Amino acid sequence: MGLRERQRLETLRTLRAAAVELVRDNGLTETTVAEIADRAGVSRRTFFNYYACKEDAVLGAGTPSVPEEPLVEFLETPPGPARLDRAVDLILAVAATIRQAGERHVDHAELVAKYPQLTERMQQHGTSAQESLSAAIALHLADAPAAEVEGARALVLLAGTVLRFAYRTDPDVFDNPDSPALAHAADVFRRTIKELS
CATH class of the missing domain: 1.10.10.60 (Homeodomain-like)
Incomplete structure (x- = not known):
């Protein structure tokens, strides 16, 4: 550096x-x-x-960006269980760009709980991150069939939901990609989606 x-x-x-x-x-x-x-x-x-x-x-927060490497890894991963994992990795990489000061997500949890304005601001950053991801996916898959673009966007949204589910158990999940809560959440969602088929 x-x-x-x-x-x-x-x-x-x-x-x-x-x-x-x-x-x-x-x-x-x-x-x-x-x-x-x-x-x-x-x-x-x-x-x-x-x-x-x-x-x-x-919050130590700034405008989100989409890192190229995890985006390409996600888009190039063939359909299957690993693709959800790459989508989660992508969301974690984007979340890391929001935390400009490099602080852990849980370091401001007490203030977020006390001041709803901070929760609202975090949600605004989350919405901005989703929009950036959606635009980056559309750009990278500009020549792909619409179904492929929609599938990638849907999987990224699902990955965000997996992370929120894991966060309920482990608020440090955004800073610990090896969290058992994250692996458990991904398994729960895979199982639930399989039951819908």
């Missing part, structure tokens, strides 16, 4: 730490972007170069 990237990560983490500390001390509504920037020792302009809003700073 180069110097510029290390400095970027340090600034992201410093801003996030300041936001979390201020929100814990003063509350979300009472905390301002100016206070977060001051606590972090940066300007408001610098704050907005890193985070869109104070909620994102608390």
Whole structure:
């Protein structure tokens, strides 16, 4: 990792730490972007170069992107049980791009539980991630039959549901792809879908 990237990560983490500390001390509504920037020792302009809003700073979150490698791995995996696993891997890779500050998902769970605005912001990022994934799939499969595109999109949506199901048992699942809860959730959904056939 180069110097510029290390400095970027340090600034992201410093801003996030300041936001979390201020929100814990003063509350979300009472905390301002100016206070977060001051606590972090940066300007408001610098704050907005890193985070869109104070909620994102608390979450350490940014705009999602779709990493090429897991997308291609998913799309090139033939039909079968492994394809759901690749779809889950893809969702986890996209979720990792949202967490700019590199913090674990559970690190802000207490604040998310306390402030519904943070849950709402997380849901907005999730919706944005689904839209980005859908667009990336359509772009990569531009010449494929419509049924193949629809199938890939449906499997990505199913993978998101598998992750939410696993999250109920293990809130750390987004940071632990080897979680037994994730393997169990995938098995439950495979079994349930098989029963529908």
